[in-house]
Amino acid sequence: MGSSTLSIGFFFAFMALTLAITYWAARRTRTTEHFFAAGGQVTPWQNGWALAGDFLSAAALLGIAGIVTSNGFDGMIYSIGWLVGWPIILFLIVEPLRNVGRFTFADVVAYRLRQRPVRLAGAVGTLAVILFYLIAQMVATGSLIKLLFGLPYTWSVVVVGSVMLVYVLFGGMLATTWVQVVKAALLMGGGILLAFLVLTHFEMNPLKLFAAASEKYGTKVLQPGSKVVSGQWDAISLGLGLMFGTAAMPHVLMRAYTVKDAKAARLSILYATGLIGVFHLMVFIIGFGAMVLVGADAVAKAGGGGNMAAPLLALTVGGNAFFGFICAVAFATMLAVVAGLTLSGVATLCHDVWTNVIRNGTASEAEQLKVARIATVMIAIFAIFLGIAFEGQNVAFMAGLAFSIACAANFPSLVLAITWRRFTTPAAVASILVGTLSSLVLIYLSPTIQVDILGKPLAAIEHQWWFVSLRNPAIISMPLSFAVAILLSLVTREKNADLAFDEMQRRILLGPVQPNSSEQGQTRSAA
Amino acid sequence: MNVVIPGKPDPAPSVSAALTKKLAKKRLIVALVLSAAMIVIYFGFMGLFAFDKPLLGTILVPGLSLCIVLGPLVIISSFALCLVYVLWANRVLDAGVRDLR
Numbered sequence: 001m002g003s004s005t006l007s008i009g010f011f012f013a014f015m016a017l018t019l020a021i022t023y024w025a026a027r028r029t030r031t032t033e034h035f036f037a038a039g040g041q042v043t044p045w046q047n048g049w050a051l052a053g054d055f056l057s058a059a060a061l062l063g064i065a066g067i068v069t070s071n072g073f074d075g076m077i078y079s080i081g082w083l084v085g086w087p088i089i090l091f092l093i094v095e096p097l098r099n100v101g102r103f104t105f106a107d108v109v110a111y112r113l114r115q116r117p118v119r120l121a122g123a124v125g126t127l128a129v130i131l132f133y134l135i136a137q138m139v140a141t142g143s144l145i146k147l148l149f150g151l152p153y154t155w156s157v158v159v160v161g162s163v164m165l166v167y168v169l170f171g172g173m174l175a176t177t178w179v180q181v182v183k184a185a186l187l188m189g190g191g192i193l194l195a196f197l198v199l200t201h202f203e204m205n206p207l208k209l210f211a212a213a214s215e216k217y218g219t220k221v222l223q224p225g226s227k228v229v230s231g232q233w234d235a236i237s238l239g240l241g242l243m244f245g246t247a248a249m250p251h252v253l254m255r256a257y258t259v260k261d262a263k264a265a266r267l268s269i270l271y272a273t274g275l276i277g278v279f280h281l282m283v284f285i286i287g288f289g290a291m292v293l294v295g296a297d298a299v300a301k302a303g304g305g306g307n308m309a310a311p312l313l314a315l316t317v318g319g320n321a322f323f324g325f326i327c328a329v330a331f332a333t334m335l336a337v338v339a340g341l342t343l344s345g346v347a348t349l350c351h352d353v354w355t356n357v358i359r360n361g362t363a364s365e366a367e368q369l370k371v372a373r374i375a376t377v378m379i380a381i382f383a384i385f386l387g388i389a390f391e392g393q394n395v396a397f398m399a400g401l402a403f404s405i406a407c408a409a410n411f412p413s414l415v416l417a418i419t420w421r422r423f424t425t426p427a428a429v430a431s432i433l434v435g436t437l438s439s440l441v442l443i444y445l446s447p448t449i450q451v452d453i454l455g456k457p458l459a460a461i462e463h464q465w466w467f468v469s470l471r472n473p474a475i476i477s478m479p480l481s482f483a484v485a486i487l488l489s490l491v492t493r494e495k496n497a498d499l500a501f502d503e504m505q506r507r508i509l510l511g512p513v514q515p516n517s518s519e520q521g522q523t524r525s526a527a
Numbered sequence: 528m529n530v531v532i533p534g535k536p537d538p539a540p541s542v543s544a545a546l547t548k549k550l551a552k553k554r555l556i557v558a559l560v561l562s563a564a565m566i567v568i569y570f571g572f573m574g575l576f577a578f579d580k581p582l583l584g585t586i587l588v589p590g591l592s593l594c595i596v597l598g599p600l601v602i603i604s605s606f607a608l609c610l611v612y613v614l615w616a617n618r619v620l621d622a623g624v625r626d627l628r
Contacts, residue, residue: 076598077576084569084601087608091558091565095616211590222592223584224576235577236570243569263621270606270613277602284599419555502544505551509624 006324007149007331014182014332015163021178025171032368035172036103036347037257042177044264048271051255053180054340055082055246055272056187056279058140058307058333059399064280065313066306067228068287069299072213072221074228075287079280081239085246086273090266093247096418097256098265099511100504103351104344105253105410109417109432112500113425115361119352121432125409126250126352128436130345131386133402134338134379138387139395141334147304148311148327153391161384164339168346169376173258176339183329183336188279190329194310195282197317198289206285212292221291230471237475238400244478245403248410251344262511289313342379349375397448400472401439408477409435416485418508421501423485424494431485438480442473543627550623554616561612565605572601 029035042050057063060082068075101107106122138157145156167175202208213221229235246252256265290299290309293316302308311330315323350372355363363371409432416423416431443449445468450456461467470476575583576594583594 073594073598080569080572080598080601083605084565087565087605088562090609091562091612207590210595214590219586222586222595224580224594232577236573239570239573263617266613266616270609273606273609277606280602281599502548506547509547509551509554510627
C-alpha cells in the first residue's frame with residue numbers, strides 16, 4: 001500500500017533525526033547530572049515542549065479522538081482531567097522540587113526525613129506507577145503499530161523497546177529531551193493541520209461542525225452521557241486520579257530538574273500547560289471531524305477500538321501522504337513517551353535505590369553512571385518482555401491505575417513533605433505504601449478486574465462483602481493515604497525533621513545556592 | 528527598648544530568617560488560593576457531569592450545548608490561573624527572593 005510506504009518513510013526520517021540527536025547528545029553526557037537532568041541547561045521553552053512531548057501519549061491523540069468520534073462530548077472528560085493537574089504542579093510542586101531536589105521526587109520527600117526508608121518507599125510508589133504505565137504504553141504501541149504499519153505485534157514492541165533503549169542509554173536526558181521536543185512539534189503540527197482541514201469543511205466555524213454532528217447522530221453527541229464514565233462517584237474519583245495523578249507523575253516531575261532554576265521550571269510548566277490545552281481543544285475538533293466526515297461506523301469497523309479515528313480522518317481530508325504522516329507521528333509519540341518513562345524509572349533505581357539506599361549516598365560518579373546504564377538496559381528488556389507477555393490482553397485499565405497510584409502514593413507525601421512541619425518518616429513511608437496497596441487492592445476488587453478481566457458476571461459478585469463498585473480507586477485511596485500520613489505524623493515525633501523545616505522552606509525560596517558562590521549550575525549540592 | 532545584650536549574635540540572620548518565613552508564607556498562601564480555585568472550577572464541572580447531566584446537556588443554540596462551552600472554559604481557566612501565578616511570581620516573588628539574597 002502506498003500510504004504504508006509513505007508512513008514508513010516519514011518514520012525513518014524521524015528515526016534518522018532523533019538518532020543523530022542521540023549521537024550528538026551522547027558526547028555531552030558524561031556525568032549523572034547530564035544523564036538525568038541534561039546538566040540543567042534546557043531552556044524553559046524547550047522544556048515546555050518536552051513536557052508536552054513526555055505527557056501527550058498516543059492515547060491523547062488517537063484514544064481521545066476515538067472516544068469523541070464514538071461518544072461525542074464525553075471524550076473531553078479525559079482531555080480536561082489530563083490538563084487540570086498542571087496548574088497544581090505549578091502552584092504547589094515544581095518550584096520546591098527544583099530548588100530542593102536533584103533527580104527524583106523522593107529527593108524532596110526524603111529531604112528532612114530518614115533517607116533510606118523514605119527513598120525505598122518512594123521507589124515502590126514510583127516504580128509501580130512506571131510499571132503499569134509502561135505496560136499500558138507497550139501493549140498499545142504493539143497493537144497500534146500493527147494496525148498502522150502492518151508490522152507484526154512482537155516486532156513492533158521489540159523495535160520500540162530497542163530504539164527507546166538507544167535514546168536513553170547513550171543520550172540520557174539530553175537526547176530524551178530533544179526527542180520529546182521533536183515529537184511534540186510533530187504532534188502539535190499534525191494536530192493543528194488536521195483540525196484546520198476539518199474546519200475548512202465547516203466555514204472555519206466549530207459550531208457548524210457540532211451542528212452537523214448532532215444532525216447526523218442526534219443532540220446526544222453534544223451532551224454528557226454515561227457510557228464512557230459510568231457512575232456518579234466514579235466520575236469524581238476519575239477526576240481526582242487524573243488531576244492529582246498528573247501532578248505526581250514521576251516522568252513529568254523529573255523534568256523540573258532539567259532547567260537552570262525555579263523561575264525556568266515555573267515558565268516551562270506554563271508553556272506546557274498552554275501547549276497541552278491547545279492540543280486537547282484540537283483533538284476535540286478532530287474527534288467530531290472524524291464523526292462527521294469519516295463516520296462513527298467506519299471508524300468502529302477499522303478496528304483498534306476507535307483508535308483509527310484520527311488517521312482515517314487524515315486520509316479523508318489530506319490523502320495518503322497525510323495519513324502516512326499522522327501514523328508516523330503516532331509511532332514517534334509512543335516511542336518518546338516510553339523513553340521518558342524509562343528514564344524516570346532509571347533515575348529511581350539508580351539515584352534512590354542504588355546510590356542512596358544501597359550505597360548510603362557514597363557512590364562515585366562513574367559507578368552511578370554505570371548503574372544507570374545497567375538499569376536502562378534492564379528496564380528496556382523488562383518493557384519488551386512485558387509488552388510481548390501482555391499481547392491481546394485488556395490493559396487499558398493500567399494507565400488509569402498508574403494515575404491512581406501516583407495520586408494516592410506520591411502526591412500526599414510530596415505535598416505534606418513540602419508544607420507540613422510535623423510530617424515524619426513513618427508517616428511518609430506508610431502513606432506511600434498505603435496509597436500504592438489500597439489502589440491495587442481496590443482495583444482488584446472492582447468490576448475493572450473482576451468483570452472485565454476475570455469475566456465474572458456482575459450479578460454474581462455485586463452482593464459480595466468485598467465487592468467495590470468504583471472502577472477508579474482514587475476517591476478512597478487518596479484520602480486514606482492522607483489520613484494515614486496525618487495520623488502517624490501526629491503520634492510520632494521526629495526532631496530532625498522539625499528542625500530542618502525552616503531550612504527547607506528557605507531552600508524552597510532561595511534554592512541550594514550558597515550566599516558566596518552565586519553562580520548556579522556548578523553548585524547544585526546533593527540532596 | 529533597644530538594649531544590646533552582649534554575647535548575642537548579630538541580629539541580621541534572624542531578620543533575614545523572619546523575612547524568609549514571611550515570603551515563604553506569602554508564596555504558600557498564593558499557591559493554596561490558586562490551587563483551591565482550580566479545584567473548585569474542575570470539581571464544579573465534574574460535579575455537574577456526575578450529578579446533573581441534564582443541566583450540562585442544555586442545548587443553547589444549534590450545535591452548542593452548555594458542556595461544550597464549559598469544558599473548553601475549564602481548559603482555558605487552567606491556563607489563565609497558571610498565567611496569574613507566573614505573573615505574580617515573576618514580579619513579586621522573584622523580587623522578594625532577590626532582596627533576601
